[in-house]
Amino acid sequence: MTGNPWVDDEDDDTWLNQKIPGPEQTDGEAAASPLPYLDPEVEAALAAEGPPEWLGTRWRTIEPGQQWDAWNWLRRWVDWFIREYRLTTSDVPACWYRHPDLTAExxxxxxMEYKVWEEGAPGLAPMMMWHPNVAQLRTRLKEMTHEAGCVQAxxxxxxxxxxxxxxxYELDYDEDDWITAASTxxxxxxxxxxxxxxxxxxxxxxxxxxxxxxSxxxxxxxxxxxxxxxxxxxxxxxxxxxxxxxAVNITGGPEDLTVVWEESPDGTTWADLNTAEDEEALHQGADFSTDERQ
Structure with a gap:
């Protein structure tokens, strides 16, 4: 660093050794590094280089003291937008500011247009986001303008x-019915x-x-x-x-059915087939398997 960028003499670096008054230093606390002084007017000018603080907030929530500035910003942008993209009154009527839907759009x-260019570096956002949406935007504007009927009139x-x-654009509510429904x-x-x-x-x-x-x-x-x-x-x-x-497949019957395996030498006399070894094999899926009931 060669000097204070806010003074004419860039070789004068005596400001680097000046301490800015601040809170008293406590015992054992490390000394804070001195910071260069910034003129309040210069600081305000630097802050003004960014977007206005209302940009990006909901249009309806912009503070009253900022609304005049917001309207003028928007008008300047709309005038640029119309010239840049050769829009006509069938896209944006001269009384667009009288129509909340057009104003919101x-x-x-x-x-959005500010956002895609905000980084100030080459990127895909303008081509991939802004311009495709311009085409959709024009379609929506045309529909809103046609419905407004100002151009025709x-x-x-x-x-x-x-x-x-x-x-x-206001609904004639049955208030009693609304209260009944809303308190359901x-x-x-x-x-x-x-x-x-x-x-x-x-x-x-x-x-x-x-x-x-x-009841x-x-x-x-x-x-x-x-x-x-x-x-x-x-x-x-x-x-x-x-x-x-x-595998056995049982259809119907109560939920508490169990499967009992039996064997017979001649198909007439039956004995229990389930032994301890069979039960272990059944759980391991080795000898016998039982499908889930359908």
Missing amino acids: LYAAMC GGHKEPVAYSGTVGA IRTEKVIDRPTTGVRIIRARAVDTDGVEHG SDPLGLRARSVAEVGSVLLAYTSATPGQAGV
């Missing part, structure tokens, strides 16, 4: 309220079905004082039906000279 475009045209009771309470409860017969339930609306304000119609829950066993089928899954894999 143009303000968003201004923020030869001057600014205020939107028409066809309902006759509220302004354009929805909750759920899982209830077990009875094992036999019918279980009748209802729900009541009760306030904090226990006063009932309404539902009764709802009946019948006992859970159990499907009969449709079939029990065996099938080979694998076969080797020493072992064979067999």
Whole structure:
């Protein structure tokens, strides 16, 4: 560093050895490095080189003291945008600032155009983001301008309220119905079905004082039906000279069914096939396998 960039004499580096007044130094605390003095007016000028603080915030939330500046920034940008991309009044009417939708669209475009060039270095953002969106932007602007009807009327045209009771783009709410719908309470409860017969339930609306304000119609829950066993089928899954894999498929029946394996020498007399070794092999998937019930 050769000198203070904010003084004329760049060879004068005496400012480097000057200390700026600051908080008192505590015992054992390392001394802070002295910083160069920056004139308040110079600091303000440097800060002014960046974007205005409102740029990039929602248009509707810009502070009142900044709105005049924001409107003028936007107008200058819109004038540039029209000249640069050769837009006509069918794209942007002269009264665009009277239409909130056009203003919001143009303000968003201004923020985007600033963003893609903000880094000040070659990049793909202008080509990949800005210009493709310009084409979409023009389409949206044309639709908004056509719906506004100002160009066709030869001057600014205020939107028409066809309902006759509220302004354009305002809904004529049924306030009582809105309050009823907006204050809706929805909750759920899982209830077990009875094992036999019918279980009748209802729900009541009760306030904090226990006063009932309404009740539902009764709802009946019948006992859970159990499907009969449709079939029990065996099938080979694998076969080797020493072992064979067999799978059973059971359709229907209660949930607590278990599989009992049996064997017979002649198909008439049956004995339990499940031994301890068989059970271990079953869990390991070696000798026998049981498909999941369908």
